[in-house]
Amino acid sequence: MTHKKKVLTKTSLLWLGGIFAFLIGSGLWAWNRFGPSGHKTYVQVTEGFPLARTLDSASHACDLVIRRYRQVGREMQFELAANAGGLSPYDVSITQNGKTQTFRAIPHRYGTWLTVPDVDIAGGEAQISVSSLGQQGCRTTAAFNFEASLANEVVDPREWIRQGSKDNWLDVRPVRKDGKLYLRDFANYNDNRTKVVMIDGIAVQGLENGIEIKPGYLYSVTARWIDAPYNDWWNAAKNRTVRQQNIWIAGKPEQSGANALTRIPIPDWFSPSRGINVDFDTKFPEFEPIKDKLVMQYRLNNYVPSENYYKRGIRYLSNTEKEFPPEKLHYTATPNYFGDKDEKWFAGLSQEQVEALAGIPGFGVYAYDFEFWSQHYPKEVIQRLIWFSRVIKKNHPHMYLMDYWGGGAYTNPHINTVGGANPKDFIKDYSEPKSNNPNFDPLPNGDSFRDIFNTVPIDVYPKPMFAVDNAGNSPNNFVLLSAIHSLRINRLLPYQKNNKFIFYGWNRYMPLYKDPIVPWNYQLTDPKGELIMNQLEMMPASQALSFSLFSLILFDGYYLWHDGGPSAQNPNAYKLSKDMWGWGYEWYPADGKTPETEVGRNTSGGTAAPYWDFPTEYYVLGNWMAKQVEDVLTGGTNQDLAFQLDGQWIQPKKEQALLAIDGKQPFVTSIVKGNLIVVLAVDSFQQPSALRKMKIRLPDGVETEIELYGNWPSLYRGTLKK
Incomplete structure (x- = not known):
């Protein structure tokens, strides 16, 4: 044989x-x-x-x-x-x-x-x-x-962090050559399928040879293989594979010389955690929440006091923090609030029965997430939700109330040019603002959500990283600008003018096309070995920082969803089970023989963090950076700015977010208060390693220069001429 x-x-x-x-x-x-x-x-x-x-x-x-x-x-x-x-x-x-x-x-x-x-x-x-x-x-x-x-080309491991996949498919590390810093994929895996590599959600070429980068930033590298053209990724009948590695490199990025503006940089003390648990809740300096801004997050570590979060710019924690009064908490009501009963059951309730269900504590923020209904509610459902909501408003007049699942009056259309939509079709919404959500149409008896909700959420969940256009952009590159457009239209609706306007985000991409899962590597020490569990793709850190900054500079803050409870400090506390919600895992003991039943043998303090949640740390970083310009944000007014592109000055218009989508242009905006100005800018479409130095014109006529690196936001402040 x-x-x-x-x-x-x-x-x-x-x-x-x-x-x-x-x-x-x-x-x-x-x-x-x-x-x-x-x-x-x-x-x-x-x-x-x-x-x-x-x-x-x-x-x-x-x-x-x-x-x-x-x-x-x-x-x-x-x-x-x-x-x-x-x-x-x-x-x-x-x-x-x-x-x-x-x-x-x-x-x-x-x-x-x-x-x-x-x-x-x-x-x-x-x-x-x-x-x-x-x-x-x-x-x-x-x-x-x-x-x-x-021998010495790879940067000293003490200077960088990498978490995510670890196998033959992807092996990205920072290298130094001739005084410059590069990301290089040493695996260069190729099996003759179509291969697409992205950094921060934008397709790149030549990672196997090295792509020049800058220190002080975190790069999410995602590689995909499919036995078809890449834009056929939606087809679940194709064989598809995904790997992702998330890499942060220590160091201070070079800053441009002095001009009329002073940059608010990522501070020298910031870095994402080296371990699987976040550490912003102890590492960040303490700061009070920004005045009049809503920031809603979850406690992520069970060994860190909840008070630490309130002392780091977060105004509301989840209702699971029982030691605090409800007015300091937020609550998202999911379908289990109604026992997971269906729409037909709810539509058959009497007004008296509905109102009896509305006895909730006086939370600071209350969000509906009744996801088992269509996002466009039947009239019978709208009527009963109005009855339900009116009891809540009467009992808790100061509560911030919103409907995440049903959306705001103007629901985010997620405009992008990759999907074939024409952004200019939405320009009319600025001169004729109206609801695009039938949930907000008045009922025959005059009842309406228009006088119910006082908070408008726009979702900024990461979108699919395909299809891509010739520049490597995917629908995900348009999320920020589409969200800005959506909240601006919501603000123009008279019955919402006094509302709070927020981004409603999540830190990972939700699979839509039976997408394959990212195998995530965990190095355990007790017992010693490698645990591989399957995870979702993480959103780019650059995008998390953008969502945070734009939500706080232009609008009223953010609600960052988290789909798990606080984690233990023990990095080995993974309790494996064959029925753990379908999460696949594999265990490779270092000694070749320790059985998987020994994994998680000490979980008395709770279970370990399921993944490296660096996006949440960048959301908090954006909160801290916005805090540095709070004096201008409080009482300031928004004004988009002119900028120079290819030698031509682009004068901002009220529909500037749409024009940036249509032309794949940078977006430059500001907050002005007296002679003080805060400038916030981003290029959502340029290559992740590209650096754009761009002239802008301030409201006083002064022309100055700002820098835009990759898809990272840039924040500046300055003083205008009187």
């Missing part, structure tokens, strides 16, 4: 069957993880990686050999193949010119190459000996070449 060689870098590792589901509010929402029930196994195209030269393979029982290798700084990775499993971990020795460096019990799993860190040898040929601790006598020796010129 012949044996087919088993390659230990099996790329189909994470294609598990079944569905993935997660809890939003109280409803279980699920989708297929991979599309087709039967899939093709793709094999990496490995041309370009040097071949190792086998010197000795002592055991024909396992036929262990080293096929290829690659060098990542001082880290060496080796592709192993064998006719047996259960060989990991390995003892490794590397010898050169009579000197031997030894590495004990190196773990290894499918989906990676055997990784030997911090190899300390000179340039030239060396020998590696690999001995299995899982099968006695299974060993191999091979020769490889070490490039001394590459």
Whole structure:
């Protein structure tokens, strides 16, 4: 009998069957993880990686050999193949010119190459000996070449953070070359499917060679593969794969020289947390919420006092914080408020029955999220929600009341040019503002939501990262500007003029097309090993900071949804279960034998954070940055500014957000109070590593220059001439 060689870098590792589901509010929402029930196994195209030269393979029982290798700084990775499993971990020795460096019990799993860190040898040929601790006598020796010129190109790991996927498919690290900083994908995985790589949601080319970047920023790198043209991603019958790595690089970005404005930069003390738990709730300096602004968040760490959040710019926490009075809390009413009963049941209730259901505490903020109904309510539902709401308003006149699920009077149309819409079709809304939501049409008896809600939410959930146009832009690039347009129209509706206007956001992309899930890597220490759990794509940090800043500078704040309870400090506290809402997972013990039942053996303090929530940290950063210009925001007025583009001055119009969408232009706006000005600008469409230096004209006629990097927002303040 012949044996087919088993390659230990099996790329189909994470294609598990079944569905993935997660809890939003109280409803279980699920989708297929991979599309087709039967899939093709793709094999990496490995041309370009040097071949190792086998010197000795002592055991024909396992036929262990080293096929290829690659060098990542001082880290060496080796592709192993064998006719047996259960060989990991390995003892490794590397010898050169009579000197031997030894590495004990190196773990290894499918989906990676055997990784030997911090190899300390000179340039030239060396020998590696690999001995299995899982099968006695299974060993191999091979020769490889070490490039001394590459040894120090990867930035010191103490200077950067990376979390997300970790396998053969994507391996992005910062490198320095000739005094410049680059992001480079050392994996360069290719299996002859269509491959699209994005940084911060914009398609890029050449990541395998390196793309120049700046320190002080966080980059979300997402790679996708599909056995069809990329714009067919909606088709669940196609074989699709996703990987994402989120990378922050320490350092201070260069700032432009002095001019009429002073930049409010990302402060030197800021960095996202190195661990899986956020740390803004202890690391940020204390600051009071911005006057008259609403900021609604959730406590994320169960070991940090709730008071820490109130002392860091957050006005309302979730109603789960029972030690505080309800007026300091926000509550989102999900379908379980009505016992998950359907629309037909609700429509059949009498007024007396409906009003009896409206006995809620006096929360600071109350949002409807009755997601089991159509977003366009039947008249019978509208009438009963009005009865329901009037009792709440009567009992709690100071409560901020809104309908997230049903939307504002003018619902965000999510305008984008990729989807074929013409942004100019919406210009008429500025001269003829009216509701585009039938929920706000008066009933025959005159009852209406128009005099019910005093808060208008516009959702800024991240949108699909496809289709893309020739510039690499996807519908996600248009979310911010469409939201600005939507809230501006809502403000023009007379019955809403005294309302609060907010962004309603979430930190991840909600799959819409049975999208595959991102395998997320967790390095556990007790027991030691790698845990892989499937997660959603994280939104770019640049977008989170933009949403926060624009919501607070132009409008009245934000509500940042979170779909889990506070997490424990123990990074090993993951309690695995076969029925954990369909979340797929895999466990790879470092010793090759510790069973998965040992994972999470100490969860007495609660469970660990499910993912690295850096977007929330950037939302809070935007809150802190806006706080630095609070004196101008309080009582200031909004005014969009003229800017120069391709040598031509663009004069702002009332529909400027739409014009920016249509022309894929930067958007420059300001708040003016007396002779003080705050300028906020963004380019939602330029490449993530592009730097635009742009002239703008202030209201006093002074021309000055601002910088726009990638899709990151830029915030300035200054003094106008009298």
